[in-house]
Amino acid sequence: MPSRKQRELFEREQLILDTAQAMLHQHGYNYLTMDRIAKKVEYSKGTIYNHFSSKEDLVCSLCCRCISNLIEIFERACQYPGPTRERYCAISIGYSLYHQLHPMDSQNIQTVKNNAIREKLSDEKLAEMQSLEHTITQLTQSIVQQAIDCGDLDKKYTKDISSIVFGLWSMHYGALLLNQSDIPLNALGFNPVVNMLWKNTNCYLDGLQWRPLSASINTNKLFDKISTALFQDEVNKLKV
Amino acid sequence: MPSRKQRELFEREQLILDTAQAMLHQHGYNYLTMDRIAKKVEYSKGTIYNHFSSKEDLVCSLCCRCISNLIEIFERACQYPGPTRERYCAISIGYSLYHQLHPMDSQNIQTVKNNAIREKLSDEKLAEMQSLEHTITQLTQSIVQQAIDCGDLDKKYTKDISSIVFGLWSMHYGALLLNQSDIPLNALGFNPVVNMLWKNTNCYLDGLQWRPLSASINTNKLFDKISTALFQDEVNKLKV
DNA sequence: GTAATAATATGACGATTCGTCAAAAAACAC
DNA sequence: GTGTTTTTTGACGAATCGTCATATTATTAC
Numbered sequence: 202m203p204s205r206k207q208r209e210l211f212e213r214e215q216l217i218l219d220t221a222q223a224m225l226h227q228h229g230y231n232y233l234t235m236d237r238i239a240k241k242v243e244y245s246k247g248t249i250y251n252h253f254s255s256k257e258d259l260v261c262s263l264c265c266r267c268i269s270n271l272i273e274i275f276e277r278a279c280q281y282p283g284p285t286r287e288r289y290c291a292i293s294i295g296y297s298l299y300h301q302l303h304p305m306d307s308q309n310i311q312t313v314k315n316n317a318i319r320e321k322l323s324d325e326k327l328a329e330m331q332s333l334e335h336t337i338t339q340l341t342q343s344i345v346q347q348a349i350d351c352g353d354l355d356k357k358y359t360k361d362i363s364s365i366v367f368g369l370w371s372m373h374y375g376a377l378l379l380n381q382s383d384i385p386l387n388a389l390g391f392n393p394v395v396n397m398l399w400k401n402t403n404c405y406l407d408g409l410q411w412r413p414l415s416a417s418i419n420t421n422k423l424f425d426k427i428s429t430a431l432f433q434d435e436v437n438k439l440k441v
Numbered sequence: 442m443p444s445r446k447q448r449e450l451f452e453r454e455q456l457i458l459d460t461a462q463a464m465l466h467q468h469g470y471n472y473l474t475m476d477r478i479a480k481k482v483e484y485s486k487g488t489i490y491n492h493f494s495s496k497e498d499l500v501c502s503l504c505c506r507c508i509s510n511l512i513e514i515f516e517r518a519c520q521y522p523g524p525t526r527e528r529y530c531a532i533s534i535g536y537s538l539y540h541q542l543h544p545m546d547s548q549n550i551q552t553v554k555n556n557a558i559r560e561k562l563s564d565e566k567l568a569e570m571q572s573l574e575h576t577i578t579q580l581t582q583s584i585v586q587q588a589i590d591c592g593d594l595d596k597k598y599t600k601d602i603s604s605i606v607f608g609l610w611s612m613h614y615g616a617l618l619l620n621q622s623d624i625p626l627n628a629l630g631f632n633p634v635v636n637m638l639w640k641n642t643n644c645y646l647d648g649l650q651w652r653p654l655s656a657s658i659n660t661n662k663l664f665d666k667i668s669t670a671l672f673q674d675e676v677n678k679l680k681v
Numbered sequence: 682g683t684a685a686t687a688a689t690a691t692g693a694c695g696a697t698t699c700g701t702c703a704a705a706a707a708a709c710a711c
Numbered sequence: 712g713t714g715t716t717t718t719t720t721g722a723c724g725a726a727t728c729g730t731c732a733t734a735t736t737a738t739t740a741c
Binding site: 229400 | 606630632649
């Protein structure tokens with residue numbers, strides 16, 4: 202039961218974050234200053250600093266909100282009732298859709314990976330973010346475990362569960378970063394990143410012999426099936 | 442035929458870069474200032490600005506040096522005389538070894554991916570870096586093309602060459618970034634990143650049915666064979 | 682060899698932005 | 712209504728970037 206005080210404080214914090222996010226998206230990182238945020242939210246700079254101990258901590262808080270949104274997506278994927286491979290694919294699809302729908306959020310997440318920023322983070326914020334990231338890996342890991350338990354994935358991979366989680370993670374993370382970097386992938390002859398990522402994910406899972414293999418199904422239909430079942434909202438928003 | 446003038450200018454530029462790199466590695470990004478660099482190299486700040494139009498351009502130049510080093514590694518891998526799959530693996534191994542040997546270089550490369558920095562880059566530096574990155578993708582692509590031409594990789598993948606290049610690239614890039622981020626992979630139960638990456642690369646190539654499949658060979662021995670043949674220096678330095 | 686000219690180097694300076702803190706304002710207690 | 716605590720404020724000091732008028736060095740002309 203939060204008191205009125207606490208509620209107001211929380212709401213103001215959200216207002217600050219929303220304002221910062223809008224400013225970041227509209228005018229870029231270097232336009233984002235504490236003074237500008239203060240002016241926009243009509244509180245003084247000192248008050249902003251009562252909420253966030255540094256500009257970096259503020260940006261990291263934005264990042265944490267984004268990761269929380271991703272966790273919600275991952276949790277939905279984990280509920281998917283089909284075979285384990287489809288459930289694992291659901292994570293991949295959710296991840297892709299989320300980043301298509303909120304490309305700026307990906308930038309927030311990446312911003313904090315930068316050393317110039319990270320060096321200045323408070324220990325508390327860093328711990329908060331790491332805890333969220335931990336949650337994400339745990340969710341992913343649970344599906345691999347289920348696949349081994351039910352025989353969809355060979356038992357010999359029991360020792361490699363973390364490698365497999367890391368495989369999906371690194372592939373998606375790398376794809377996302379390359380996509381949002383200024384590297385002109387189109388001009389270099391690359392297909393849309395979401396398509397490539399979906400192909401590559403299936404290819405990787407085939408390499409693991411994670412059943413059912415993609416040769417036996419229509420992967421395009423599977424993509425539609427999963428996204429319709431779990432991410433209807435996101436798909437609709439993307440269509441607009 | 443560079444004149445004495447030009448030579449001196451070039452050498453001073455290298456001195457500035459070396460100094461900046463050392464400072465960056467020893468004390469982090471936020472300690473690196475133009476005034477400190479100027480003091481250390483015993484030239485004035487204005488002179489530094491004659492070489493680099495901004496702090497960001499200077500850091501990007503560091504990044505370009507690192508990418509050039511990587512290109513040298515990739516070119517060596519492309520010379521590897523074995524089957525195409527092994528040649529492709531050689532790129533993977535070279536990439537891993539390079540980042541193990543020069544973990545700070547990876548940070549340089551990533552620093553420039555950050556928006557806060559990228560927003561301030563001059564068009565020229567950005568173009569320079571993109572040109573280097575283009576070279577890297579071209580080298581990788583050529584091996585996939587060879588594999589299709591000689592039948593090691595099924596012809597049906599002709600349309601997917603860029604996807605396959607992107608698969609290797611994103612997986613390695615993501616792994617590298619995750620590795621150097623502060624996410625405590627060890628504590629989260631992950632194996633060493635280089636091992637996981639090697640397993641995942643083979644798994645992905647198996648999924649493509651890129652012959653010879655890893656079931657028919659000893660991947661650990663292959664790793665040793667390639668690294669001995671191409672990257673003896675790097676391996677020795679790592680052992681020390 | 683010297684004077685005129687061009688090229689280069691210098692560091693004081695203005696501008697920006699961060700984060701602080703003493704003082705003012707508001708909220709609260711009684 | 713008065714005194715106390717909490718919160719807010721914005722002027723300020725510090726750090727750093729990038730500039731530019733001036734000083735220094737190099738080159739050319741004669």
